[in-house]
Amino acid sequence: MRLPVAIAAVAVSAALLTSGVAVAEPVQQPAPPSRDFGNGPDRNEEAAGAGERASALRAAPGEDFRRRPGHDQGYPRRNTLPVPAENPADAAIKLGLVPYHGIAAKLNDLQRRSDRVSAEITGRSHNGHDLYLVTVTAPESRGEAREQDRIRERIENDPAGAARDRKLVKKYKAPVFFNGNIHGNEWEGTDAVLRVIEELATSTDPRTAALLGRTRLYFNVTANPDGRIAGTRQNGAGFDLNRDFITASQPEVRAMRQIMIDTQPVAMLDLHGYVNGTLVEPTTPPHGANYEYDLFITNAYPNGLGIEAAILALGYTPEADGVFPPQIPFRDSAEGWDDWPPIFTPQYAPFQGAVASHTIEFPMRVNGSDYTNRPVEELRRRSAINVDIAAAAVRATYAFVDSRHDRIIADQIEVFRRGAAGEPAKEVPLGIVPGFGPEDVYTTTYPRAYVIPAGNAQRSATAAARLVDHLVANDVRVERAKLPFRAGGKTYPAGSYVVDMRQPKRGLANVMLEPGQDISPRVDAMYDISGWSHALLWGATVDTVTSGSLHVLGVPVSAAAPTGSVPDGRGPLALAVRDAKEVRAVNDLLSQGVEAVWADGAVVVPAGARGAARTVADRYGVAFTKARSGDGVPLTAVRVAAAVSADELFTLRELGFAVTPVSTAVLNAGFDWSGTDVLVVSSGLSYAALDPQARAALDAFLASGGVVTRGGTGAAFNAAAGLLTATSVAGRGDANGVVRVTNGDGQVAGDAPAHAFVYSPRWFTGLGPEVTVEQSYAAGDPLVSGHWRPNPDGTGGQDAAAGQAAVVSGRDERGAAVVLFGTEPLFRNHPKGLFPQVARALYWSAAVTGSPVTTR
Ligand SMILES: [Zn+2]
Numbered sequence: 138m139r140l141p142v143a144i145a146a147v148a149v150s151a152a153l154l155t156s157g158v159a160v161a162e163p164v165q166q167p168a169p170p171s172r173d174f175g176n177g178p179d180r181n182e183e184a185a186g187a188g189e190r191a192s193a194l195r196a197a198p199g200e201d202f203r204r205r206p207g208h209d210q211g212y213p214r215r216n217t218l219p220v221p222a223e224n225p226a227d228a229a230i231k232l233g234l235v236p237y238h239g240i241a242a243k244l245n246d247l248q249r250r251s252d253r254v255s256a257e258i259t260g261r262s263h264n265g266h267d268l269y270l271v272t273v274t275a276p277e278s279r280g281e282a283r284e285q286d287r288i289r290e291r292i293e294n295d296p297a298g299a300a301r302d303r304k305l306v307k308k309y310k311a312p313v314f315f316n317g318n319i320h321g322n323e324w325e326g327t328d329a330v331l332r333v334i335e336e337l338a339t340s341t342d343p344r345t346a347a348l349l350g351r352t353r354l355y356f357n358v359t360a361n362p363d364g365r366i367a368g369t370r371q372n373g374a375g376f377d378l379n380r381d382f383i384t385a386s387q388p389e390v391r392a393m394r395q396i397m398i399d400t401q402p403v404a405m406l407d408l409h410g411y412v413n414g415t416l417v418e419p420t421t422p423p424h425g426a427n428y429e430y431d432l433f434i435t436n437a438y439p440n441g442l443g444i445e446a447a448i449l450a451l452g453y454t455p456e457a458d459g460v461f462p463p464q465i466p467f468r469d470s471a472e473g474w475d476d477w478p479p480i481f482t483p484q485y486a487p488f489q490g491a492v493a494s495h496t497i498e499f500p501m502r503v504n505g506s507d508y509t510n511r512p513v514e515e516l517r518r519r520s521a522i523n524v525d526i527a528a529a530a531v532r533a534t535y536a537f538v539d540s541r542h543d544r545i546i547a548d549q550i551e552v553f554r555r556g557a558a559g560e561p562a563k564e565v566p567l568g569i570v571p572g573f574g575p576e577d578v579y580t581t582t583y584p585r586a587y588v589i590p591a592g593n594a595q596r597s598a599t600a601a602a603r604l605v606d607h608l609v610a611n612d613v614r615v616e617r618a619k620l621p622f623r624a625g626g627k628t629y630p631a632g633s634y635v636v637d638m639r640q641p642k643r644g645l646a647n648v649m650l651e652p653g654q655d656i657s658p659r660v661d662a663m664y665d666i667s668g669w670s671h672a673l674l675w676g677a678t679v680d681t682v683t684s685g686s687l688h689v690l691g692v693p694v695s696a697a698a699p700t701g702s703v704p705d706g707r708g709p710l711a712l713a714v715r716d717a718k719e720v721r722a723v724n725d726l727l728s729q730g731v732e733a734v735w736a737d738g739a740v741v742v743p744a745g746a747r748g749a750a751r752t753v754a755d756r757y758g759v760a761f762t763k764a765r766s767g768d769g770v771p772l773t774a775v776r777v778a779a780a781v782s783a784d785e786l787f788t789l790r791e792l793g794f795a796v797t798p799v800s801t802a803v804l805n806a807g808f809d810w811s812g813t814d815v816l817v818v819s820s821g822l823s824y825a826a827l828d829p830q831a832r833a834a835l836d837a838f839l840a841s842g843g844v845v846t847r848g849g850t851g852a853a854f855n856a857a858a859g860l861l862t863a864t865s866v867a868g869r870g871d872a873n874g875v876v877r878v879t880n881g882d883g884q885v886a887g888d889a890p891a892h893a894f895v896y897s898p899r900w901f902t903g904l905g906p907e908v909t910v911e912q913s914y915a916a917g918d919p920l921v922s923g924h925w926r927p928n929p930d931g932t933g934g935q936d937a938a939a940g941q942a943a944v945v946s947g948r949d950e951r952g953a954a955v956v957l958f959g960t961e962p963l964f965r966n967h968p969k970g971l972f973p974q975v976a977r978a979l980y981w982s983a984a985v986t987g988s989p990v991t992t993r
């Protein structure tokens with residue numbers, strides 16, 4: 138049954154057990170579930186200073202897992218893992234849990250002791266720590282392993298044939314994926330996984346041998362070594378990895394993604410803490426519209442019930458242990474724990490074939506203030522309970538998969554079969570599992586294809602190439618047309634890319650490329666972001682071909698075609714700044730000291746820089762054009778001081794800007810402004826909280842330096858520092874999604890995409906004569922997809938934002954060039970097509986600040 142109330146009701150409903158009979162006496166109110174006490178509307182505030190931990194970008198290993206030498210082997214593989222140096226500061230030690238440096242030795246030992254265990258390195262974390270994948274299965278010869286690979290490929294690539302082959306499921310070992318510790322300060326998933334691996338490795342029970350003859354169990358022992366060691370939720374770059382799956386900005390996420398592509402699990406668990414009683418998905422509505430939800434819920438719900446039973450069988454009680462009974466949001470709550478955005482591991486896994494996937498939140502909190510303040514014995518008592526519960530969830534899941542081995546594999550095959558056949562989305566019958574009601578029904582309409590055009594119809598060939606590469610990295614099939622073709626009433630040139638939606642992983646293609654839905658009317662409150670769209674936010678033109686025939690002579694794409702070019706001739710060269718890669722190319726040139734000018738949204742370099750231009754054109758895939766003249770405002774490498782969130786710092790550095798993180802504390806400690814051209818403020822810097830000396834130093838900087846701000850913190854800074862004449866108006870704090878925008882003719886937005894991303898949107902009114910509107914929210918209801926309701930008093934809604942200025946620029950009376958963003962152009966490194974707006978703000982601000990105010 139479902140309680141007709143939101144969020145907090147999940148906890149109360151812990152008293153409503155599997156029988157569905159209400160227990161007379163409600164248990165004491167445990168903590169309300171929040172997905173790990175994560176990001177509220179003020180998500181960026183706490184991240185101030187987090188950026189200081191972020192180190193320089195590293196090359197990302199782990200991309201070639203599938204092609205690594207030695208992948209074509211049997212089992213066991215017996216790789217001896219390098220053992221890291223002992224780190225006495227590892228945060229797991231206090232809890233009596235295994236420190237990161239202890240994992241490799243344990244796995245090496247288990248590989249020595251058992252022929253069922255194989256450990257591999259799938260990549261490295263941001264901070265350079267090895268990521269371990271353990272496969273537990275009965276020994277396989279190389280030939281047997283190859284046969285398993287062939288079956289896996291057939292399930293994906295010939296699902297109709299695989300469905301007809303009755304022997305196939307019998308021969309196939311069901312793959313199951315267990316992900317430990319993706320949030321670094323939710324440690325016990327790792328320890329539970331190690332316990333289960335050891336049990337399976339050493340058990341003499343014939344049932345274990347039989348299990349391992351029918352399954353392959355994959356364990357990502359710690360998905361986040363950086364966070365495990367440091368005791369942080371995020372990785373070393375300050376990213377929440379469990380928000381990164383549609384972006385894959387972090388190496389740990391790319392490694393997990395590749396594991397799921399390569400192993401194609403039928404079921405997966407993501408092991409988290411802390412919610413008491415233990416939270417076991419499936420989720421409340423809204424449900425992701427691109428899942429084959431009938432196949433999913435009929436596996437995920439019974440597995441959830443089995444996990445619940447296994448946890449209850451451990452015998453922990455509220456009275457004796459402080460452990461409340463498990464809760465299943467799908468059953469026990471109306472809203473507030475949804476599976477709408479595929480940014481979470483278990484919400485991404487179904488697109489790679491999982492028909493049961495679950496977040497598990499074990500109950501006993503040991504992080505945050507508990508970690509600091511509780512006695513060590515109490516922390517260890519709690520951690521031990523969490524390990525027990527997480528291990529029970531893992532055992533219940535592999536037992537569940539084993540118990541319905543043939544059917545669960547058949548259900549995965551059916552997911553891919555429907556996709557490859559291009560069948561319409563199936564409406565899930567009400568009551569397909571108990572409690573599945575109209576509120577659970579979410580569907581989409583799959584188009585016939587998406588076309589990413591070549592030629593003049595493409596906004597940015599560079600952005601198109603990045604999007605194609607991203608789709609391919611997700612195992613979405615893309616073809617490149619060898620000849621012109623017609624689709625949806627248009628003619629497309631050769632070289633255009635086509636995503637034919639008749640493909641096994643069409644759900645993943647669609648969830649990234651469709652515009653999404655405005656779900657504000659259907660849902661009161663969402664857990665995290667509600668709107669995203671690679672087609673609308675990544676800077677490339679993507680056409681939707683809704684129906685009709687599709688005849689394209691194409692070749693499968695494994696990597697997008699090169700896009701870099703430099704025109705022949707002798708004159709100066711222009712590079713329009715319309716894509717993140719153009720920003721990188723410009724910053725590369727500037728850091729080499731190439732002479733350059735800023736000229737209305739483009740950077741112009743002299744003829745003498747032609748060789749350097751060729752190099753960056755090749756390196757970043759950017760296309761230079763002939764410049765009409767070499768005129769413009771001189772531009773040198775922009776030195777940025779930034780009080781920003783970790784994701785923004787990462788993105789600014791990724792774009793090639795030299796960034797010094799600052800904060801109120803850093804400025805109050807005495808900051809040398811002589812190396813700064815532009816200050817960026819979105820988080821962790823309050824003008825009002827600066828002491829007199831720091832304020833005087835900042836004011837002196839503002840006489841000759843530019844400012845770019847975002848959000849409430851940025852707007853407050855603008856007001857307090859007396860920069861632009863503008864009143865910042867806050868939209869509802871939890872509003873987020875993709876919005877339609879109209880670009881003005883300023884230096885920043887220019888020909889930016891017609892969509893932007895917002896989270897806690899803002900707009901600007903009462904603009905002074907010095908202020909230019911760079912970008913406005915579209916008239917009408919600007920939200921394309923996401924969740925944006927007005928506040929209870931009617932303010933802060935889409936209608937209030939419609940037509941209002943979303944991004945403004947201007948020169949203040951001291952001459953500083955200032956840009957204020959009410960949108961979120963760098964959000965979690967996701968909206969790639971919006972990054973150039975920030976870069977252009979920085980270039981413009983750096984170039985014109987200090988010049989006469991008439992030069993806008
Ligand atoms: Zn978590």
